[in-house]
Amino acid sequence: MGFERMTSFPTIIFAFRGGKDRRVIRTACEAARLLLNEWPTDDGEEFFTAVRTCLQVLTGEAEPEKLHEAIVSAACEAGVAAITTDLRLGILRISPVSKALRALARDPDPVEPLRLAPYRRRHRQRKWLARS
Numbered sequence: 001m002g003f004e005r006m007t008s009f010p011t012i013i014f015a016f017r018g019g020k021d022r023r024v025i026r027t028a029c030e031a032a033r034l035l036l037n038e039w040p041t042d043d044g045e046e047f048f049t050a051v052r053t054c055l056q057v058l059t060g061e062a063e064p065e066k067l068h069e070a071i072v073s074a075a076c077e078a079g080v081a082a083i084t085t086d087l088r089l090g091i092l093r094i095s096p097v098s099k100a101l102r103a104l105a106r107d108p109d110p111v112e113p114l115r116l117a118p119y120r121r122r123h124r125q126r127k128w129l130a131r132s
Helices: 028-038 045-058 064-078 099-106 118-131
Strands: 008-016 021-027 081-086 091-095
Touching: 008 028, 008 064, 021 028, 028 045, 028 064, 045 064, 064 081
Parallel strands: none
Antiparallel strands: 008 021, 008 081, 081 091
């Protein structure tokens, strides 16, 4: 049973302790070190799933994308901010989403259009037309 130390997946950035401590994870080996040595909690179902999946990826029994999702889920469980790209959607994803952002997404306030004086509008239009 050989270990694939350089098994890589999309980059994940973790922000610990209010953003003062950050870690960037690119490979399964880095993920294993982070989970076993620096993870803030060593209990929880998602944490154990991430450790198990990490071992499976290192031994070649699972795909790296599975580890990517397991680590992001463990970060949500531990309250650690995880910034990553969503491969299926092709977008940047930040987890966990704060309660304030969730509330805003469910019930957004109407956005008022920007009201400019007529001379300011003409000035801004000329400025943008000059750029093209």
